[in-house]
Amino acid sequence: MKQTFFGLLLLLVGVSCTNDKKNEANLHLTGTIKGLKKGTLYIQKFSDSTLVMVDSIAIDGKSTFESHLSIDSPEMLYLYLDKGVTNSIDNSLFVFAEPGNMTIETTLESFYKNVKVTGSKNHELYLEYKKINEPFVNLNLDLIQKELKASKLEQNAVVDSLVKEKDLLTKRRYLRVINFALNNKEHEVSPYVLLYDVYDANLKYLDSVTNLYPEKIKTSKYGKLLKEHIDERRKEESN
Incomplete structure (x- = not known):
């Protein structure tokens, strides 16, 4: 009888915890x-x-x-x-x-x-972002492979040219990411892509977007993390 009682009690506690989690x-x-x-x-x-x-x-x-x-x-x-x-x-x-x-x-x-x-609207936008970013990623990988091949052949002039091409590609990608973030400033995906994909972009570009964020984005998880990151970078660059 006692075992039955404790078994029932444990079952009720389990159900209660599950219901609390759902609530x-x-x-x-x-x-x-x-x-x-x-x-x-x-x-x-x-x-x-x-x-x-x-x-x-x-x-x-x-x-x-x-x-x-x-x-x-x-x-x-x-x-x-x-x-x-x-x-x-x-x-x-x-x-x-x-x-x-x-x-x-x-x-x-x-x-x-x-x-x-x-x-999830944010997930829909994230998929759009991946489509925008994918060509840049593929082009960058192609340039890296060409650079490695030229380096092995000691073609220094070709290597220098490819490095410059990669730098230009990076700048184009950063501008595209920032433009995406600006166009979707009402959604949390905006600070997310800035924080994780162009964290080292020029601060003036990051500020240009974050200053336009509504309060709900500023106080979101990624909005707060992005602000902390910008503040840290500004402090480091001022030293």
Whole structure:
């Protein structure tokens, strides 16, 4: 009788904790990983440059998952799928989450490539940004390969020319990123791309965007981090 009572008590406590988690959460994340029968989905986020576990979901016999999370403002989440295969490559992706209801649909075979995320405007904009940035990344990789080849052949004039070309490409990319951030200053993706992709850009360009941010962006996670970064750089450059 006593064992039954304590078993029931533990069950009630477990249900209570689950309900508390759902009540406190402001992000309801659901999804489907077509073809997955068994595995573990890890949801993480960056805190002080360190990946912190937010939730882990064991999947056994079904391809759907659900998570109730609490976030202070829209932020990037890192999803890692442990398929139980040591040499698995396509098993991780970034999702720009925001409060509300979000859905993630993907497949086991192409976890990253086939993903479709709904319920987040910031994620939609982030995908647009990646399309804008991708050609610059590809061109830069091509120039690096040419530079390495020319360096091995000791073609110094060619190397110098390629270095200048890379510098010009970087300036073009920075201006494109800053323009994207300016055009989307009402969304948290704006300080995110400035902070992580053009953190070393000229301060006057960073200021030109951040000074136009509405209060909700200034007080968001990435808005505050970007301001801290700018203040640190300004202090270093004044010394």
